[in-house]
Amino acid sequence: MPITPALSLRDYGPSRGSHAHDHFQVLIGLRGRLDIEVEGRGAGIGVGQAQVVAPGDRHDFEARGQGSLCLVLDTAHAPWARCAERAAADAPQLHALARYLAHCIGQPQQSALALRQGPALLLEAWRPAPSSAEARRRRIDWQALEAWARARWHEPLAVADLAEVACLSASQFAQRCREEQGVSAMHWLRTLRLAHARELRLGGLSVAETARRTGYRSPSALTAALRR
Structure with missing residues (x-):
C-alpha cells in the first residue's frame, strides 16, 4: 500500500x-x-x-x-x-x-x-521559481484527470485520451507525466486502475464484479495483476 x-x-x-x-x-x-x-x-x-x-x-x-x-x-x-x-x-x-x-x-x-x-x-x-516558459505551461489537474479516468474503466483508455482531456499532445502529456508523476503515462494509468480495483476488493466486492467495474478483461487477469 x-x-x-x-x-x-x-x-x-x-x-x-x-x-x-x-x-x-x-x-x-x-x-x-x-x-x-x-x-x-x-x-x-x-x-x-x-x-x-x-x-x-x-x-x-x-x-x-x-x-x-x-x-x-x-x-x-x-x-x-x-x-x-x-x-x-x-x-x-x-x-x-x-x-x-x-x-x-x-x-x-x-x-x-x-x-x-x-x-x-x-x-x-x-522548488525553484518557475521560468517564464514553465509559468506559461498549461497546468494539469491530476486529481480531475484521475476522476475522469476512474469513471471510464469500461473504455480502452490510451495516452492520447488522457492528453486530449489535458488539452495537450500525446507527446507533451507523456513528458509532463514523467516530470510531474515520475512514471510513464501508461504506468500511471495502470497504477490508478489497480488501486481502484484494490479498493473495491477491500470493500468486499467479488473478483468478477471488480474486474467488470475496473475494465480488466477477466477475473483471472485482475487476480494476476493484484498478485504482481
Missing part, C-alpha cells in the same frame, strides 16, 4: 545509523548538524539546509556534539524525485516553513490543517 505522507521531528545523536527505505525521505535541519552519506556521497545538513533521500538509496548518518534536530517528511509523492537530484537546499522560506511545522507538531489538535497541508507546502517551498 502507498505510504501516507507523514511529518515528524527527529533527534539524531552520535550513534551511527544506516538503512534504506522504499519511499522518499526529506530532512530539514532545525538545530545542530547531521552528517549524512547517501549512496557513498557525503553531505551535511545544517540549520536551514535540507536533503532528499530517494527510495532505495542507502544512507548512513550521525550527529556529533550536541546532536541534530530535523523535521522529517516520509512520502511516496513522485514529484520529490526532481528535488532529490539536488544534493541540498538552503532556502529561507523552506527553513521558516519547517520551523512553523515543527511548532505545529507540538500541538497537532490546534494545527491539524497545517499538518495536512505541510507536505505539499514543503514541496512548493523547495
Whole structure:
C-alpha cells in the first residue's frame, strides 16, 4: 500500500545509523548538524539546509556534539524525485516553513490543517521559481484527470485520451507525466486502475464484479495483476 505522507521531528545523536527505505525521505535541519552519506556521497545538513533521500538509496548518518534536530517528511509523492537530484537546499522560506511545522507538531489538535497541508507546502517551498516558459505551461489537474479516468474503466483508455482531456499532445502529456508523476503515462494509468480495483476488493466486492467495474478483461487477469 502507498505510504501516507507523514511529518515528524527527529533527534539524531552520535550513534551511527544506516538503512534504506522504499519511499522518499526529506530532512530539514532545525538545530545542530547531521552528517549524512547517501549512496557513498557525503553531505551535511545544517540549520536551514535540507536533503532528499530517494527510495532505495542507502544512507548512513550521525550527529556529533550536541546532536541534530530535523523535521522529517516520509512520502511516496513522485514529484520529490526532481528535488532529490539536488544534493541540498538552503532556502529561507523552506527553513521558516519547517520551523512553523515543527511548532505545529507540538500541538497537532490546534494545527491539524497545517499538518495536512505541510507536505505539499514543503514541496512548493523547495522548488525553484518557475521560468517564464514553465509559468506559461498549461497546468494539469491530476486529481480531475484521475476522476475522469476512474469513471471510464469500461473504455480502452490510451495516452492520447488522457492528453486530449489535458488539452495537450500525446507527446507533451507523456513528458509532463514523467516530470510531474515520475512514471510513464501508461504506468500511471495502470497504477490508478489497480488501486481502484484494490479498493473495491477491500470493500468486499467479488473478483468478477471488480474486474467488470475496473475494465480488466477477466477475473483471472485482475487476480494476476493484484498478485504482481
